[in-house]
Amino acid sequence: MIEVLVGFAATLRHAGVAATRDRVPALLAAAAELGAGDPAGVYWAGRLTLCSEPDDLPIYDAAFAAYFGGTHPAAPRGLPISVTLPQVSTPFAGGTGAGDDEPAELFSLAASPVEVLRHRDVAELSTVERDEVRRLVALLEPATAPRRSRRYRPARRGTVDVHRTVRAALRQGGEATRLARQDRRTRPRRLVLLLDVSGSMSPYADALLRFGHAAVRRRPTLTEVFTLGTRLTRVTRAMRHRDPDAALRAAGAAIPDWHGGTRLADSLHAFLDRWGQRGTARGAVVVVCSDGWEFGDPADLAGQLHRLSRLAYRLVWVNPHRGKPGYEPLAGGMAAALPFLDEFVAGHSLAALQDLVGVIARA
Numbered sequence: 001m002i003e004v005l006v007g008f009a010a011t012l013r014h015a016g017v018a019a020t021r022d023r024v025p026a027l028l029a030a031a032a033e034l035g036a037g038d039p040a041g042v043y044w045a046g047r048l049t050l051c052s053e054p055d056d057l058p059i060y061d062a063a064f065a066a067y068f069g070g071t072h073p074a075a076p077r078g079l080p081i082s083v084t085l086p087q088v089s090t091p092f093a094g095g096t097g098a099g100d101d102e103p104a105e106l107f108s109l110a111a112s113p114v115e116v117l118r119h120r121d122v123a124e125l126s127t128v129e130r131d132e133v134r135r136l137v138a139l140l141e142p143a144t145a146p147r148r149s150r151r152y153r154p155a156r157r158g159t160v161d162v163h164r165t166v167r168a169a170l171r172q173g174g175e176a177t178r179l180a181r182q183d184r185r186t187r188p189r190r191l192v193l194l195l196d197v198s199g200s201m202s203p204y205a206d207a208l209l210r211f212g213h214a215a216v217r218r219r220p221t222l223t224e225v226f227t228l229g230t231r232l233t234r235v236t237r238a239m240r241h242r243d244p245d246a247a248l249r250a251a252g253a254a255i256p257d258w259h260g261g262t263r264l265a266d267s268l269h270a271f272l273d274r275w276g277q278r279g280t281a282r283g284a285v286v287v288v289c290s291d292g293w294e295f296g297d298p299a300d301l302a303g304q305l306h307r308l309s310r311l312a313y314r315l316v317w318v319n320p321h322r323g324k325p326g327y328e329p330l331a332g333g334m335a336a337a338l339p340f341l342d343e344f345v346a347g348h349s350l351a352a353l354q355d356l357v358g359v360i361a362r363a
Contacts (some may be wrong), residue, residue, distance in 0.1 A: 001036055002028060005046075008067050008120075011297040012050055014357075015063045015139045019050040023268055025178040039068065066135045078342060079322055118351040122320075123203030133350050134210055138244055142357050143287050144222075147313075158183035180354040187314060189285055190222050191215055193361065194271065196290035197227045198262040204347065205259075205318045206248070213239045213247045215251050224280055228267040228290065229257035236274075264303045265300035272307050285363045286312040287356075289347055291319055292334025302336040314363040318347035318356060 005027055012019035026049040033088060035041030043064055046093055051060050117136075154161070164180035193212045197205045212225040216239040227233045238250035248314050252258060275281070286308060309315045317337060321327045323346030329335055338344065343359050346352040 002030075003139065004215050005031060005036075008046065008063075009050060011048075011067050011136075012060065012199055013061050014141050014354075017050060017056045017059055017063070018052055018143075023049055023320060029224045037194075042068070063139065066132070066139070067298050088119050090256055096207050118354075119349055119350050121324075122207045122350075123348070130206075133207065133243065134348055136241065137207060137210045137353060138212045138214060140211065140353060140357055141218045142190040142191065142360050143212065143218050144360055144363060147189050147231045147283070148184045151180040151185045153329075154261045155181050155183035165251075180305075188219060188222055189283060189363075190224070190280070191219070192281055192286045192312075193223070193225045193270075193282050194286065194288045194290075195225065195227050196229070196262065196288075198229045198263070198293070199259045200262065200291055201289075201320070202259050204289075208347065209235075209239075209248055209251060209314055210244055211356075213241075213244050217242070224275075225250075225257050226275075227257075228264060228272060228288075229255075230263050230266075231257055232267045232270040233257070260288075261295055262266070262333075263296055264290060264292075264294050265296045265304050268301070268304035268308060272304060272311070275307060275309055281308060281311040283313050284311075285314045285316065285360055286336075287316045287318060287360065289318040291321055292331040292337060294331075294333030294336075296335035298332035301333050302340070305337050305340040309342075314342045315340060316343040316345065316359060316363065317341045317358075318345055320346065320348040323352050324344035 006024055008021045009021075009024050009027060028047050031042055032047035034045050046064065047057070047060055051057060074324075107137055117125070117133055120129070122130070122133065123154075141241060152161070154164070158181045161180040161182040164178060164182070167177075168180060169176040179277070193215060195205070195208045197209075209225075212223075212235075216223045216225060216236065220240055223236070224234070225236050225239050227235055233255050235251040235254055238254055239247050241247040241250060272281070305315070319329070319334065322344065329338060329344075342363075345356055347356060347357055
């Protein structure tokens with residue numbers, strides 16, 4: 001039960017609510033007080049402890065409905081306006097007497113459909129389950145970490161800003177009374193997503209494109225999305241639609257090789273010649289989402305990845321089969337790519353995509 005509530009708080013953080021980690025103990029204590037086995041108790045426990053302003057309420061309701069698989073319930077009868085939370089350091093821990101027989105009731109909420117879906121393979125989902133995962137993918141916010149730029153800004157600490165110091169001294173008759181300081185500005189790194197939409201990747205293409213839409217929505221000017229197949233296609237403009245379904249329809253109309261063959265080396269060569277070396281991949285976090293199947297010579301793919309690794313700040317490869325038991329990178333293209341990768345992660349489930357968000361943020 002604790003893992004479920006902690007995961008719900010993390011979902012709210014991804015959705016934009018300030019559900020910081022220091023509020024989680026209050027959430028657990030409130031859930032223990034209001035009834036962790038009652039959906040209404042869990043709803044109001046989270047609303048009272050995780051929401052800090054009225055603008056958070058619509059986001060909270062949508063996230064609760066998506067995470068627990070239902071609309072938000074009504075308030076429990078007799079719930080006071082102000083709830084005094086007990087000082088519980090380890091909620092749900094221990095118990096004596098009849099309390100030891102309560103875990104079966106407490107964990108009834110832990111078997112929610114969404115929590116089970118987090119670790120389910122996207123290729124094995126039903127239509128209803130796939131719609132649920134799509135709503136949760138839309139809550140993700142992939143974003144890169146900031147980097148130090150070449151431009152400077154005024155600061156309290158840092159190197160001495162000679163120009164500002166001299167100008168201030170001239171205004172005071174030539175006497176320098178204080179030293180002006182400066183420090184470098186920071187800005188996020190560019191994120192480039194190269195998504196394989198060939199036939200072998202068709203079960204995962206929809207989820208990966210929706211992940212790309214979430215990344216573009218988070219930072220429209222610093223995110224580029226391309227599709228790989230028999231040719232390279234830039235779909236960044238299509239991904240800028242606010243609605244995910246409309247974005248995927250526009251992308252589908254722009255992709256001529258949907259569910260076709262795989263020529264990763266040729267597609268990467270086209271990306272590097274037209275986009276990568278002209279600035280798109282320089283200093284960027286580049287994420288390649290593919291299963292590694294290559295119709296051409298794997299040596300050609302290794303050569304293009306070598307070029308890409310020298311341009312990119314970090315090169316991440318996402319393989320949906322990486323998270324399956326017994327998988328080994330034996331495909332020719334995958335084996336040729338491994339020496340040039342900074343990260344090799346899975347991408348077969350919602351939990352894997354959430355882990356990918358963390359990999360991108362730490363890059």
